[in-house]
Amino acid sequence: MSALATEAPAKINLTLRVSGRRADGFHELLSLVAFAAEADALTLEPGDSLALTVTGDTAAQAGPDADNLVLRAARALLALAPGLRAGRFHLVKRLPAAAGIGGGSSDAAAALRLLARLNGLAADDPRLLQAARTTGADVPVCLDPRGRVMAGAGEALGPPLGFPALPAVLVNPGVAVATPAVFRALAAGPLDPEAARAARRLTPDVSSAAALRRHVLAGGNDLEAPAMGLCPQIGDALALLRADSGCWLARMSGSGATCFGLFDSAAAATAAAVRLQAARPGWWVRATTLA
Ligand SMILES: C[C@](O)(CO)[C@H](O)COP(=O)(O)OP(=O)(O)OC[C@H]1O[C@@H](n2ccc(N)nc2=O)[C@H](O)[C@@H]1O
Numbered sequence: 001m002s003a004l005a006t007e008a009p010a011k012i013n014l015t016l017r018v019s020g021r022r023a024d025g026f027h028e029l030l031s032l033v034a035f036a037a038e039a040d041a042l043t044l045e046p047g048d049s050l051a052l053t054v055t056g057d058t059a060a061q062a063g064p065d066a067d068n069l070v071l072r073a074a075r076a077l078l079a080l081a082p083g084l085r086a087g088r089f090h091l092v093k094r095l096p097a098a099a100g101i102g103g104g105s106s107d108a109a110a111a112l113r114l115l116a117r118l119n120g121l122a123a124d125d126p127r128l129l130q131a132a133r134t135t136g137a138d139v140p141v142c143l144d145p146r147g148r149v150m151a152g153a154g155e156a157l158g159p160p161l162g163f164p165a166l167p168a169v170l171v172n173p174g175v176a177v178a179t180p181a182v183f184r185a186l187a188a189g190p191l192d193p194e195a196a197r198a199a200r201r202l203t204p205d206v207s208s209a210a211a212l213r214r215h216v217l218a219g220g221n222d223l224e225a226p227a228m229g230l231c232p233q234i235g236d237a238l239a240l241l242r243a244d245s246g247c248w249l250a251r252m253s254g255s256g257a258t259c260f261g262l263f264d265s266a267a268a269a270t271a272a273a274v275r276l277q278a279a280r281p282g283w284w285v286r287a288t289t290l291a
């Protein structure tokens with residue numbers, strides 16, 4: 001059997017509200033999530049044992065292969081379903097790590113998709129979701145990477161929303177930001193479960209370009225201020241995006257430091273990316289589409 005292949009797209013939190021800290025220490029979120037055309041690539045060559053090789057521009061940022069989220073997710077699934085076939089994964093790492101765009105989470109979810117395909121597991125097999133949850137808060141939403149609302153600590157997912165594609169520029173200033181440190185800096189109060197449940201809307205109206213724009217503009221990212229305190233370059237990235245005349249919204253994704261700017265057209269996004277890259281040659285800047 002030849003190798004199976006899939007892409008692991010970057011996750012972008014178009015909005016991200018944190019309503020409080022739960023008794024288990026995790027934070028209750030409400031986030032409209034989109035996925036970018038920008039992606040890592042993962043293949044699986046079927047075999048008897050589980051293995052991983054990693055290449056690509058950002059391979060070194062992903063840490064030791066033995067701790068890679070691809071292997072952690074695969075091990076989690078194999079523990080739940082011991083008879084499953086596995087094999088040798090190869091990851092081409094292109095997305096910056098610890099960057100708020102869920103690169104590692106998307107890689108983990110991609111590994112679960114490939115193992116499911118190899119072993120004939122249905123996409124809604126509960127063991128896939130369980131392995132995803134065990135691996136990380138962002139992994140469940142990456143299992144089926146289509147725009148939707150994510151709530152709870154990441155375990156509650158709305159239906160795919162099929163909203164219009166958004167031309168965007170992603171900007172990462174090259175500073176790794178640790179997610180736990182950002183949540184600590186937020187210093188959120190304890191969660192009021194009733195208020196959180198009442199605020200949870202898994203199916204917002206984002207079906208037209210105008211409705212999507214209204215929804216995104218009305219939101220924010222509650223982790224932006226605490227992340228900026230830890231990584232001042234985020235403020236620089238946001239200011240540069242906002243200074244571009246075509247950019248109608250600039251915001252940080254996840255726990256940072258990657259920021260995104262939204263544009264009216266792909267041509268405007270591409271032109272802005274060229275200008276931003278010239279202004280900050282060492283940064284990771286990509287024109288892309290979010291959907
Ligand atoms: C901020 C987001 O990027 C939004 O999409 C995600 O919620 C973070 O997801 P992630 O990186 O997959 O997070 P994990 O690796 O599972 O968790 C890292 C740490 O972040 C904190 N964490 C994460 C998610 C969450 N809802 N509340 C938290 O408090 C916890 O301290 C946790 O130990």
Ligand SMILES: Nc1ncnc2c1ncn2[C@@H]1O[C@H](COP(=O)(O)OP(=O)(O)OP(=O)(O)O)[C@@H](O)[C@H]1O
Nearest residue numbers: 063068069097098099100101102103104105138254
């Ligand atoms: N495949 C992988 N890609 C990236 N990082 C990985 C991977 N496997 C393990 N890691 C480790 O996980 C950490 C977090 O990486 P990741 O890119 O998922 O963070 P993130 O973009 O901040 O995620 P999120 O948006 O979910 O908070 C990295 O610092 C790295 O040490």
